[in-house]
Amino acid sequence: MSMLKGTNVPVSAQAVRVELGWQPGPGVPDVDASALLLASGKVRTDADFVFYNQPRHASGAVSHEGKTTAPGTTTDTLSVDLSRVEPAIERVVLAASADGGSFGRVPGLYIRVLDAADGTEIARFDSQDATVETAFLLGELYRRQGGWKFRAVGQGYGSGLEGLATDFGISVDDSQRPAPQAAPAPQAPPAPQPAPAPQAPPPPPAPPVAPYSAPEPPQPPAGTPAPATPVRLTKVTLTKDAPAVSLAKQGGTSGAMRVNLNWESRRPEPKGWAAKLGKAVAGNGGIDLDLCALYELTDGRKGVVQALGNAFGSLSRPPYILLDGDDRTGSVSAGENLTVNLDQKSSIRRILIFVTIYEGARSFADLHATVTLQPQNGAAIDFSLDECTVPSTVCALALISNNGGDLVVQREARYLVPDRGVSPQRTIDQAYGWGMNWTPGRK
Structure with a gap:
């Protein structure tokens, strides 16, 4: 039975499979599953984002397993080993993004949480009110009183996976995004030319000076980590x-x-x-x-x-x-x-x-x-x-x-x-x- 938006259920399994599913067809956008590991509502680093270009978390707790197809259904799967989620992580947000259109054109969108040991369904949430959204926060796994729970969320984003990711603190590489074209500045009318002034005798030559050398930029202290490479969302x-x-x-x-x-x-x-x-x-x-x-x-x-x-x-x-x-x-x-x-x-x-x-x-x-x-x-x-x-x-x-x-x-x-x-x-x-x-x- 599908859950209502905002409701939650306990998750007693040590490891789960999160299955994102939909009905493919002509004109239906491709859909991708992703997960964000959050501490105090944000990712700690960009490495806490698990998706198709970054399929495994360093802790081994979350991995993106990829798509499978069956007659009438396509699924994209994440695996989550709750026993390996680091203590600092409070929530694992489960998201979906549409590639090539909005979720209003994706029929039968759902998310299921299954016991990884035997395939038993723990929770299911069907999204039925999508329109122009290009990304969805469908659910989340979160800690509660020493255990884990799953909550059905259903929050949409019109700004795609990039908007959802940046909302949780991910720095996105936009180097492949075309730069906006600046409008040409209006041309001012030509200024009137002043009458030529009488020429003064040339000044004596200046004494030679040493060539100018720009000061080197200050170096960061030893041990300072290099800046992280932004996440690339392109496929x-x-x-x-x-x-x-x-x-x-x-x-x-x-x-x-x-x-x-x-x-x-x-x-x-x-x-x-x-x-x-x-x-x-x-x-x-x-x-x-x-x-x-x-x-x-x-x-x-x-x-x-x-x-x-x-x-x-x-x-x-x-x-x-x-x-x-x-x-x-x-x-x-x-x-x-x-x-x-x-x-x-x-x-x-x-x-x-x-x-x-x-x-x-x-x-x-x-x-x-x-x-x-x-x-x-x-x-x-x-x-x-x-x-x-x-x-x-x-x-x-x-x-x-x-x-x-x-x-x-x-x-x-x-x-x-x-x-x-x-x-x-x-x-x-x-x-x-x-x-x-x-x-x-x-x-």
């Missing part, structure tokens, strides 16, 4: 017209970069015995996609990271790429994820991210997939796949190339059709000239 969406982006220019130069693949079927949901059979075979809708990566290192080594053959890779040693697991649903959990160790980017020559259909579909024609690359430090990069019009079972998603020490992400979104008897992996290899020897594998 990067790759398109056909703008298909590439530099990770360095987006701040993604170190740490881990997560590559997420999420998908949903456009086909009607099966019913009755067909639904049971499909879920028994391969999760929701019976469709199993595999996220994979071909890699080439600067020392010449080549290989593949994939679930097939249990080639899951490693972050701490070559190839510095790790496949988190094998998700057979695309929607029940957070899709499939690869992680790239950007601290080892000097060892990486190129990485080709691709996806294959393992079972449950004959082509990508009935599927809708989105790809998100989330550097640990830097703006999120995302794109959707174009509609598939060929009988393709393998799709090249993105090519990451080392360009003079900078990793550049190139959107591919290229559907390939394997020849009869040729595996999807060999097909992608031939298209991009990797030159590897392939043998049959299983998982």
Whole structure:
């Protein structure tokens, strides 16, 4: 049962998942979840803001898990370990922001708090009165008498995520905002020219003087911390017209970069015995996609990271790429994820991210997939796949190339059709000239 605005419920779970959900569709803006950890009503530093460009709090208490899709619903999830929230933090504010429109165009907006241990719903609040707001403070987790409670808030902001963030003390980087154009000053009429005065004899030459040297600015005392870098709220969406982006220019130069693949079927949901059979075979809708990566290192080594053959890779040693697991649903959990160790980017020559259909579909024609690359430090990069019009079972998603020490992400979104008897992996290899020897594998 949905809570009324302003009401609260106790939260006895030690850890919770906060699920922000809505109904996607044509003209519906994308929605993003975020959290602010507050002490005395404000953040202590910009690091107390958890969102798509800053997905994990240093304490480990709050993290942004990302989006999942299911027929008729999209969710963006935050995880909150209440036992790890620092004592100075009094409230964890749970917010939503709309990208590309107002919340008046977002149907079915809700927030749910679930017990992370067993998925039991603790609280739910449905927002039903949105109009021109572009950000919402939907709820908050707060301390009360040694425990925690959840309050349904429903406060809207017309100034977007930036307005909400600055309201709680976040300093936002506005360097990419276009500067306002100053109006030209009116031109004054030309002043009358005075009559020329008689010329006086030139003065004697002045004695030479030492060149002027400006005093150096005062230095801050030793131990003074450097000013914090403002938070960047921008996201990067790759398109056909703008298909590439530099990770360095987006701040993604170190740490881990997560590559997420999420998908949903456009086909009607099966019913009755067909639904049971499909879920028994391969999760929701019976469709199993595999996220994979071909890699080439600067020392010449080549290989593949994939679930097939249990080639899951490693972050701490070559190839510095790790496949988190094998998700057979695309929607029940957070899709499939690869992680790239950007601290080892000097060892990486190129990485080709691709996806294959393992079972449950004959082509990508009935599927809708989105790809998100989330550097640990830097703006999120995302794109959707174009509609598939060929009988393709393998799709090249993105090519990451080392360009003079900078990793550049190139959107591919290229559907390939394997020849009869040729595996999807060999097909992608031939298209991009990797030159590897392939043998049959299983998982």
